[in-house]
Amino acid sequence: MLYAVDMSTALPPCPQPEEPLDGTPVLVPFGTGAEEPCLRADAARNRARLLDAAARLVAEHGAAGVTMEAVAAAAKVGKGTVFRRFGDRTGLLMALLDHEEKKFQAAFLSGPAPLGPGAPPVERLRAFGCAALRRAADDLELQLAAEPCPDRRFLVPPRRARYGHVLMLLRQAVPDADCELLAQTLMGYLEPALIHHLTRQCNMPMERLQHGWHDLVARVTAARQPA
């Protein structure tokens, strides 16, 4: 498991250990302790049923139709159980996205080049952005609905993993820049809300966004003019 996304490990009796939270995060909690708390049999069963029910509701009524009560009812489970398992609505929605996100994460961490290791950093950065754009384009609706409140947005494991990756590549590409800030800037370009605005509300084609990403990476990683 690459990172924990549901609340199974974040709620009592397994409270997540406090993380540093500074500008240089511990990349990804990778293979490090307490991954699968090994739910009790009934809990695991209910978790699966809940995710299944939620996915069905999304398919039928869109993300807006995913009401905590509706999910509970569809899974034939008490409402409290949903919250116990996923913490809140955002947690449930993120759990739905979890599978794809982990595939993506595996791809850029250890997949084939140029997305994975082996290619020069700038090229990996380019590939990363295009892959992220594609992922955002699929189930955009779900990604928007799963957006956490502003002060948690940057603390969510998937986001941290992506950020850490971009940061690493940026450090290789432009070693003497303020890579933390540049990484956040690049991440901003990939924000689902922005993708949604540009593609759905401004009718920009994805190719333009991809080209824009290439251009942005080029500008950000370019050697500075002496002037």
Add this chain to the structure above:
Amino acid sequence: MLYAVDMSTALPPCPQPEEPLDGTPVLVPFGTGAEEPCLRADAARNRARLLDAAARLVAEHGAAGVTMEAVAAAAKVGKGTVFRRFGDRTGLLMALLDHEEKKFQAAFLSGPAPLGPGAPPVERLRAFGCAALRRAADDLELQLAAEPCPDRRFLVPPRRARYGHVLMLLRQAVPDADCELLAQTLMGYLEPALIHHLTRQCNMPMERLQHGWHDLVARVTAARQPA
């Protein structure tokens, strides 16, 4: 009035005319029609009392204490009146920010250089970012609380005004780039949620963010290397 921010003009019987919504927005609805719908006397009075009450609640209990019912009660007004006037909670919160935002807007539209007209575009861009960072730093909490849902975030008048300004400067600075996308990228750096994360959760000093902005502007507007 530079732009309409409350719902007075956006709710029946004065529905806002549909706007184009494409990538090249009509800068700012500037002095153009239907600015002050001239509320009825009682409505105007209640609006003032509501804003007053809301501001008091923010001062006393923080943004989280601004409950629609609490505001209504404090203003001695029915709950429905609050919604009629401001549309929703976000609308009310944005109305609270409106005054300062308009001052800012006036400053970069027609104030003294380098923020206002007169300085070269790159210099104005630098000044704009620093001013925006300062504005975000003041009442960050309110700005976070006033963040609209993802699919409205880019349609809110203040945001459009800022975006339009950055876009214009960028077009002057780098005429043959995809300035729409670059402008959105720069705007992302100034997002309240990001400022909050960097300053409050990562403990970065504001000076670093300002320096980062200067660097970002330099990279984005730099002449491209022939390589």
Add this chain to the structure above:
DNA sequence: TTACGATCCGGACCGAGGTCCGTTTAATTT
């Protein structure tokens, strides 16, 4: 197999955002 404690379940309950509609009131017309 029984007993026991940790974990989980369920649904009543609460608070807050948002809607609705019958009533009231301000502006305008006659």
Add this chain to the structure above:
DNA sequence: AAATTAAACGGACCTCGGTCCGGATCGTAA
């Protein structure tokens, strides 16, 4: 001044996210 009408008012009402805790269930150890 009276009548008229568009707009504003108010608060009951609904939905939904989130909490709580008594009771049921699972895993384990004897």
